[in-house]
Amino acid sequence: MSRVAGLLEGKSSLITGAGSGIGRATALAFAREGAWVAAADLSLDNAKATLALIEKAGGQGVAIQVDVAEEASVAAMVAATVAAFGGLDVAFNNAGIAPAMVGASGQKIADVSMESWNRMLAVNLTGVWLCLKHEVQQMRQQGGGAIVNTSSIAGLLGLAGSSSYPVSKHGVIGLTKVAAADHASDHIRVNAICPGYIETPMTEESRQRHGNRIIARVPMSRFGEPEEIAEAVVFLCSDRASFVTGSCWTADGGYSAV
Helix, strand or coil, rough: CCCCCCCCCEEEEEEEEEHHHHHHHHHHHHHCCEEEEEEEECCCCHHHHHHHHHHCCCCCCEEEECCCCCHHHHHHHHHHHHHHHCCCCCEECCCCCHHHHCCCCCCCCCHCCHHHHHHHHHHHHHHHHHHHHHHHHHHHHHHEEEEEEECHHCCCCCCCCCCCHHEEEHHHHHHHHHHHHHHHCCCCCEEEEECCEEEEEHHHHHHHHHHHHHHHCCCCCCCCCHHHHHHHHHHHHHHCCCCCCCCCCEEECCCCHH
């Protein structure tokens, strides 16, 4: 019996932050659905580890080191993807950092340092814009594509003590909507995913400090799994979402509904 074609069969894809968590889960899901996967991460070792998992499962891809806050690095990443696969059909701009990673865990907005503020926005917002910019330039030449950006429930709510993180994630939603409006005529769809509290290395500090309080707020009474976010991203990047652009999909177990 022949294999059933996947939702992303034969498509070339690029994922940032692919070395762990949601990015790694999505890279594996893309490969399962028939895509060639460029797994990009700040840590080349982590990207290579994700690629090894893809290949072990029978998929194909490449591992790329990238600093999304640096335009030259982002341009090189897109160029390497095109060189490997001949084009770029879908992209998941997922790389990001949490307050603890810039020394701002639990800080109120008036107490955030300039250094911390700049780093957060450089990675979480400017980094997404840089990826979008270079991905769209390539996709325009090809006649279209699909892009998903990682925002957060922090992009929908004001989370006390989260420093500049919600600011950056609100910005991703605005960027997503503008890009969708600007490039619909180029046949490029741009959407955002807004995960809640997911069991990933990036959320470990928050889960350890506030786990019981978070769970009490989630109607489904649990943290999410990276694979659950990956499935939503697969759909948004697939032709089944052909009329979906400029949207922000929430996957948070009901956290933002109460």
